[in-house]
Amino acid sequence: MFVKASPNAAVASARTGPISRAIVTLGWAFMAVGAISGVANLLMLTGPLFMLQVYDRVLASQSIPTLMALIGLVIGLYLFLGAVDALRARILVRIGWRVDEQIGPMALKCTLDQRLRNSRENSQPLGDLDQIRQFLGGAGPVAICDLPWMPLFLGIVFAFHPWLGVLALVGGGVLVGLTLISEFATRKKVARMNSQIVKRNALVEAGRQNAEAIRAMGMEDAFAGEWTNRNNLYLNDNTAVGDVNSTFSAYIKVIRLALQSGVLALGAYLAIKQEVTPGAMIAASILTARALSPIEQAIANWRGFVAARQARARLDRILDDQYGKPDRTTLPAPRESLVVSGLIIGTSADHKSAKDQVLLRVSEMNLRAGDGLGVIGPSGSGKSTFGRALAGMGAFRGGSIRLDGAELSHWNPVELGRHIGYLPQDVALFDDTIARNIARLQADASDDAIVAAAKAAGAHEMILSLPGGYDTRIGTGGVVLSGGQRQRIGLARALFGDPFLIVLDEPNANLDSVGEQALLQAVRDARARGAIVVLIAHRPSALATVNLAMVIQDGRQVAFGKRDDIMRKTVRQVGETA
Missing domain, CATH: 3.40.50.300 (P-loop containing nucleotide triphosphate hydrolases)
Structure with missing residues (x-):
């Protein structure tokens, strides 16, 4: 399956960069991903609704045929959900492919131009493009597409009981706050880490090209020392970013699990008071976990998101002069x-x-x-x-x-x-x-x-x-x-x-x-x-x-x-x- 460019690509704003314009040409593909995400999130209601029916209808009626009918329906819906998720992932991979296809020639030309101009530009256009493509084809966009559906799940929890909805909403606010704090804490560190990667790779390439001289003149220890220094700078930044992300991911996971248990406990209290049914209690707990899951996924993929955003900014800056240049008139072969x-x-x-x-x-x-x-x-x-x-x-x-x-x-x-x-x-x-x-x-x-x-x-x-x-x-x-x-x-x-x-x-x-x-x-x-x-x-x-x-x-x-x-x-x- 291939992703075709939008016929309205020409309306892309001249103020946006090359990557932005390339993404705009794939607007219909992103709309398809959004629509498929809507279907996937609706299908995610299968589990909570199944629990609700089992607790409130099957157990109350003691009806085995009803249970078997529900099981058959749920199996079909889950199979459909798997197909929808697979389709969404395949489209995202091909979106990344199409962006690479449009920008790749310009990124390659820019890479060659940097070498021909003896440029000291601290960037690797093709590496930045790889970063963007990998992000577009990964789990990050899936989490972003799922985030807008949080209100739906929280709204259903509110429908079960306002207090359940308030608890889930407060927990979601805490997780969103932690996400924003993580963004501010890692933005500069990720940029510095990417810069260190470029410098380290440049040193390795120089060593590869001069391997004979390094070996012949006993420069291996000195070269290894220089590489170790640059590698340590990269590892320091990488460790710092990893520590921040892992810490926030761990606490967000703990908060989500605690919140899910909290909703279950509050639901049990309300069920005792006969303000909700046992099925609603279980369903509210599952829906709360589902509503907050995209935030946890976003944090897990935050490093890739920040790196892709910075790569996009660098590519937009260095490719802007090359994007959209008209073809030059073909001149006759020189002879004089x-x-x-x-x-x-x-x-x-x-x-x-x-x-x-x-x-x-x-x-x-x-x-x-x-x-x-x-x-x-x-x-x-x-x-x-x-x-x-x-x-x-x-x-x-x-x-x-x-x-x-x-x-x-x-x-x-x-x-x-x-x-x-x-x-x-x-x-x-x-x-x-x-x-x-x-x-x-x-x-x-x-x-x-x-x-x-x-x-x-x-x-x-x-x-x-x-x-x-x-x-x-x-x-x-x-x-x-x-x-x-x-x-x-x-x-x-x-x-x-x-x-x-x-x-x-x-x-x-x-x-x-x-x-x-x-x-x-x-x-x-x-x-x-x-x-x-x-x-x-x-x-x-x-x-x-x-x-x-x-x-x-x-x-x-x-x-x-x-x-x-x-x-x-x-x-x-x-x-x-x-």
């Missing part, structure tokens, strides 16, 4: 030029504690189809930042990068990516086959295009030498490959689809002489077909196949022009410095 003008790249500005810092300034650069640009400069000068900017990554503070006159921001990121080939310093491959990695995970990529990209990178023969050839699974991060092999697979991926702009960041760092010759030939072939190749290198000797060069020092473009002219100036400056 790459122009950089007044470019300023800075640090991410999404955290208040860090000062905005300029990382790179590039005044002017103009490349035409078939040009090859070599970017040189000392380590830390901003070469990789420039390469990332050309590929559409980084926090742009000013200026522009244009392909055939269109700024990168004018492009749909997915469409733009098809026209760009990018090989970063640290080649990251997916736990999949070599063919799928070269094809950029595109399901409809043709075998001919995959093999052509491998041949263009000079990696075809190397791939065929592997046990599974193109179908070899390379493991997480390409663990079964050497550094040079990963780099050549990464180069083939960059060349896949014959992109117009190819950015290669230290592409020969792990290559042997055969691999380097294949790289140089790949650059020549790409330029020959009209591509623009930007080759970032630390050593000037790597620029044999380009016709232009740029020098970056201290985050600034200090020279741009023909390669030979730039190289002569660079050599002369080095000689004068020596």
Whole structure:
């Protein structure tokens, strides 16, 4: 069974966040849950009414047929109640699924954007979305849907006798008060605990990525100590929240049980006074317990409710800029030029504690189809930042990068990516086959295009030498490959689809002489077909196949022009410095 979106979703208020709007689109599903909850709560009257009939009618009449008829009816009603409860649970699970389906792509994009912008945003959008989905599919919404039916059960208790109703109502008020106190006592603690989870998980991920260095350089104890410190902070907050919730849950349970017994005792007194029947006495006790049960369930699920509410607030805040953006007009494939003008790249500005810092300034650069640009400069000068900017990554503070006159921001990121080939310093491959990695995970990529990209990178023969050839699974991060092999697979991926702009960041760092010759030939072939190749290198000797060069020092473009002219100036400056 699937939950369909409401046709009136477009009326969602623009002032609400993405999660709120996603939930509004499922309004009919929530209405169905509410209606089913009404049926379920009415069916919960089966037990009290059965007790009432048994005590007041069956025992008084000594009628076995009446008892058997009541038993048959009750069994049928309980079976129906089970089906209704199961249906409600299934709908809630699918509501969570649909919310995840609508928000998931945006949450994933935001997660990637945080990484690409080197963001210090203390959040995990996909983790927050999981929190919301799990809450929607759990027992919390069931308790919330049952709470409005408390007046019905209390009203029936009042109908039996006003004093029974007053006692049940006072007990319910006490439980509601305890619920509100629990909310105020745990709100900040839960927020702090969730923050500690994010920090702890980030440290674990950093350790996983640097496991080899940690083991090789004897950093395990130091790393374990850092993890222990962060884990202890999380455990302290988790224990504090658990203590508060368990304490309130225990007292609420005790109060509910005591109240149920109190109603039974008061009912017995009233029965002795012949103001109520014995059946009404038993039924009032059961109805009181049922009326207060949703409060106890709400307290038991309060941590999940608070965590989901905070996750919703974080997602609404960080996804608001992405929600509802219109699709960009598809532009024609670039074929002519790459122009950089007044470019300023800075640090991410999404955290208040860090000062905005300029990382790179590039005044002017103009490349035409078939040009090859070599970017040189000392380590830390901003070469990789420039390469990332050309590929559409980084926090742009000013200026522009244009392909055939269109700024990168004018492009749909997915469409733009098809026209760009990018090989970063640290080649990251997916736990999949070599063919799928070269094809950029595109399901409809043709075998001919995959093999052509491998041949263009000079990696075809190397791939065929592997046990599974193109179908070899390379493991997480390409663990079964050497550094040079990963780099050549990464180069083939960059060349896949014959992109117009190819950015290669230290592409020969792990290559042997055969691999380097294949790289140089790949650059020549790409330029020959009209591509623009930007080759970032630390050593000037790597620029044999380009016709232009740029020098970056201290985050600034200090020279741009023909390669030979730039190289002569660079050599002369080095000689004068020596």
